[in-house]
Amino acid sequence: MDRRRFLALAAHASVASTLARSAFGAAPLRHDPFGLGVASGDPAPDGFVLWTRLLASGDPLPVAPLPVRWEVAEDAAFRRIVQRGSSLARPELAHSVHVEVTGLAPGRWYHYRFTHGPAASRVGRARTAPALNELPARLRLAFASCQRWEHGHYAAWGHVANDAPDLVLFLGDYIYEYATPSDATGLARTHALRHARNLDDFRDRYALHKSDRQLQAAHEACPWAVTWDDHEVQNDYAGNTGRDDDGFFALRSAGFQAFYEHMPLGAARLAAPGFASLQLHRRLAWGQLAQLHLLDGRQYRDRQACRRAQASGAGAVRRDDCEELAETTRSFLGSAQERWLDDGLAEDARQSSHWSVIAQQTLLSPRHYPSGVQSTDTWDGYPAARARLTRSMARHVPGSAVVLGGDIHQNYVCRVPEDALRPDGKAVASEFCGTSISSRSGTTQTKLDAIVRHNPHVLLARCEERGYGLADITPQLWTTRLQALDDPLRPDSGVRTLARFVVERGRPGPVRET
Structure with missing residues (x-):
């Protein structure tokens, strides 16, 4: 056709x-x-x-x-x-x-x-x-990401449904493109699908994930606003480049099409013929209480700094060994989306929106590792782009911006510093980066504890829990509960509140409640 x-x-x-x-x-x-x-x-x-x-x-x-x-x-x-x-x-x-x-x-x-x-x-x-001119008393948001089938059951979604949110924000990695590992030790469940290579493969993967009854229940409970990360196409892809240049465009288009086919998205998301592109960055207004800016951190970004050709992932580098990190033109969102977001935050200020919610894929706040290495796939790999965003928040919505993220399979709560090189300096926003629904973290709590000691703006960092975030928002107060599963390997797992933080409008930086 x-x-x-x-x-x-x-x-x-x-x-x-x-x-x-x-x-x-x-x-x-x-x-x-x-x-x-x-x-x-x-x-x-x-x-x-x-x-x-x-x-x-x-x-x-x-x-x-x-x-x-x-x-x-x-x-x-x-x-x-x-x-x-x-x-x-x-x-x-x-x-x-x-x-x-x-x-x-x-x-x-x-x-x-x-x-x-x-x-x-x-x-x-x-x-x-x-209504756009109404100031509602409350909004309840659930935010989540990263639900690899084999790594856990979807008990978290059953609990999300019971929490009765007004809206679910899904922040990426709805599916994973991988085949089941040959060693199934410690996995919650397996599947027989091959590594996704074409449109039929991606369709089969979505059908697998959507067959889960607890995920279905969460979709039935309330509307969702969805964006994607990398595993909807290929691990750590960036813009038009993936692991192999040959055939990547066709793979990306197949992943984009399957994503649209399986998500509650309207025709406005269809940005180009043949699914060469989908326009996922968009704004949703919740009256005058909140403006939600949903971002796309994959489709338009520059390739990760100093990434080796045909590498399976972006990896990490030492700053002194990678001059590319310092290039000021490199973008995480692409220049057009950066301008769109800056314009949106300026409009929030003019309209007196009580909260500006930046819903995106990963951790915005800097992580200064004791080893001296630098992550390249998070915002740490795009320091100039991050500086432009933090300056935009400081200029337009100081004290009323909250950043939500996922991707790293860890819970982080941060004061977002205006200057990443001075993490103990002025904060411009609050950040909640949620853990995964089921995907393993791949690190240890000992390593995260060391990160906290080296980063005064990091208020909490946990890697051992799977779950989701639940935010109750009023005109003056934002309350986030980090909900953690008792055992992600069990479909009937219970859930507990790992921590609760509040943000007072006008005072950037979460405060932990006991």
Whole structure:
């Protein structure tokens, strides 16, 4: 299919509409095709995006569009339906459905479901954001990342659902591209999929992850706002470059397409024909309480400094041995996204948004290692870009910026210093970098304790827990609980609060509560 026509079809498929009766002429599937669950995302004051994907059972699905009906109601029994319509699940998009619902009331919870023939999906809950001129009393956010299948069960998602957040922020590594290790010792579970190399491989990986019932429950509980990191394509890729230049563009496009097919994203994310690009950096307003800036730290960044050709990862370097680190033009976000974020923070100041939330992939605050080495894949590898961002926060939103991250499979709580070389100096923001849902950390607590001793702005650093973060936000106070699983190898693991921190608006820097 022509790429531009393909893009047009993908965009058309997301528009909430009612199909002509002729679209329902084909015989419906004879099995329940909703085995991957449902999801909602990107809440706006008048609506949200709804998602599902039809799944085969035994024989593959027909190579033809399949009609799917959807309903949105005020109640779980669907006695008060406020909108209904139909869409086509197209084979070009793995028979996924993206419906952009508009025309709803602001600040309201709704229920939704899909049907195909006699089969009905599970019921999900979604909500609209508050009106733009409203100052809501509270927002509850869950933030999480990094859920490698083999390393743990998804008990954390069951607890997220029970916490009843208004919104989940997923900050990257929804899937991992790897095959199961040959040595399965200590793994929670295994799978038989090969290392992802093409679109079918990525689709199979998402289907595996989305088959988990506790992950489905978290999607059903509330809307999500999602971004990606590297494992949706390839470990430590940066911009247009990966481990091997030959074939990387095709691999990246396949990963991008599969990500779109399996996430509650609307047509505005489709930035280029053929899935050469997706525009994931975007803003979500929660009335006047918070402006959420979702960033993309992979698609536009420069290659990691002094990275060896065909290396499997970015590694670490010594500053004196890598002149490239000091190049001022190197960017973590790309110059266009940097300007977009600076403009957004300036707008937050003009609109008097109470909190500016920077939701991105990894740790922003510096880590000065006792060994003298420098990480190159986090913001430490892009010091000039980080300095531009901290100056932007200091200029526009001092005391009201909170940075959320993931990627490193460790919990970090930091005062973000304006000058990375003076970590005991002025703070410009507060940072909560969450641990993983299931992925192992690959380090030891002894090493992290040494980092804390060398970095006065690091208030907490833990590597032994898996879990998520839960933030309760009011106009004047931000409270974060770091939720840690008792045993990530158990699907029925309990959860506990590892630590609780508060941030008072106007005073950058979290304070630990006892």
